[in-house]
Amino acid sequence: MGSTSAVIEGTGSAGALVVVLDRPGDDGSADRGADGDVVRLTVLSSSAASDEDAGEAGVIDEREIDARELAGVVADLDRTRQVRWVWDSTAAWYPDLVAGGTRVARCHDLRLARMILRGSELARPADPGSALSADPAWDDWDGGWAAGPESTAARLALAQSAQESPFLQDAFDLPLDPPVAGESVPAEPGGGALARDAAGEWRRQQSLLRALAGTHPGSAHRLRLLLAAESSGALAAVELHHDGLPFRRDVHERTLADLLGERSQPGARPSRLEALAAEVRGILGAPTLNPDSLPHLLRELRRNGLDVSSTSRWELESLDHPVVAPLTEYKRLARLMSANGWAWLDAWVAEDRFRPDYVPAGVVTGRWSSRGGGALSLPHVIRDAVRAREGWRLVVVDAAQLEPRILAAMSRDEAMLAAGEGHDLYGGLVDAGVVDTRAHAKVGMLAVLYGGTSGSAAVLLPRLARAYPRAMGLVDAAARTGESGGIVTTWLGRSSPAPGPEWRATQAAASDVGAGAAEESRARSRARDWGRFTRNFVVQGSAAEWVLAWQAGVRLALRRLAGDHGLGHDEAPQLAFFLHDELVVHAPRELAPQVAVIVEEAARAASVLLFPHLDLPGLVPLDVAVVDSYAEVDGPASTGGDAEV
DNA sequence: GTCGCCCGCGCC
């Protein structure tokens, strides 16, 4: 470990460091992690008061180390100094470190940052000609977030083949553990095989931000916040996958047996599901009906005199017919079976942990997506299997009515902020006399956020517009921008994509001289569609930014808590699950109260960080529940639950 | 046999 101390000695002992990691001469084809693999560390700053100025400093140290030493060097340096680790993609570097027991406090994910900066309207003044020009080495590259097989079927096949073959058993370290995103799986051909100059990209990005700070300091500040939050999220995504969500196989199997009946032959329906299928066949007089076949089912429904155009539940439920109840129940259970049944359990739950892959910024708005196991749509009906370990607790935290609150803050709509002063913003709308019931408040607010125009929303919208002109003005302006093909931007600077060529062609066709009513109507409809997208983009995306800032605060505070108590990783509270506006922390029972305090403090910090001018640390109240089972937390099915969007 | 699309529905 001589190189460890050498790096430290070579950079003084105080101040923040920026350390860029890359592989000299990396053309993407090398087998990362192989013997003889070399990692280059470029140390860019030690004296700057703030690491935000790091790009200003030149290279103060550069050395190459054996890849096998990397974890030790990183752990040492991150423990003793404030370091921002810079790498092409967190998914490419961090899983191996975490697997080896090394975690870092902060990083800068060049690819995620680049995606934000290249699209951002806030960054445009500093980069009018797009100095961060398209570069296939970066831009045709997913960063390694989605390297593994993404479907339950693929995962199951992998697990089974590994079990059947001693050779494959050796090839896959942990055959039942989903491949870690970004592990040595070669990136896709094309972009992945091109060299990426990490130090150069870091300098370009910093130079852009410095230039922007000169003319638009507010924009530069927002983007720096966003890049830091995005990168912190990338670290969290890797750690979340590694740690996994505690998930009890036995409890889940009991749930399945209770709801679906006993599992029979693989491929055959379990008993209760089969009985429902038989009941449906009997009622419809269709002994060979396969209720999983939509065309067949539709045919039989019509043959029975039911005037339906689809087999969707909402259409079925409007019918008065004896088949509706068993068929709806069949569909509900068949859905559970296919999405979260035994095959899903075998593929995604190992050693009582559910380990999905999270993909930061997998959604254009900046929300995360997930690959594998449908992690972000974990049904409420199976959440009882999510159990804290013996002697531990789950701290389940939800940001209450986040999106309307973020909209109120962004638009600085004092009336809407006032309505949100209590814990229940919807109740606040009723108390203010804007709408008569809480249900109306909710429907109306959803229409504001999503652009709904139907039935009850049409009645409520004018009232909301009158009461909250600034909030309504913000989303309406975003919608108008989208309708005319423009770009909108979130609070911290993530911009929406421009509409695609097909959309533009549709609009162009409508303005042709010979355009008919059909073209015009279609163009208007597509324009309104895009307007609803941009309307929602600014709110959903800005809310996602608040959540990232919140999550980053929680993550760092949990690290401090572990440090203060001298806890090893397996004894310390960990982030266990992340769901758009909800966090689950798995914590030793005695530390759960402190975790509850941490999530509250982080929420207040996030609100101040994003909206310092409002002086409203209580902008986003939290629902905190300390439980043994995830099912103890209110879902939409339980009374009083909120079915929050 | 494989691929890609559609439908439908789970989550926020």
Place this chain on the structure above:
DNA sequence: AAAAGGCGCGGGCGAC
């Protein structure tokens, strides 16, 4: 009368 933003994913089924 159908209906509103963002996703992932499985089964069926037609195209190849």
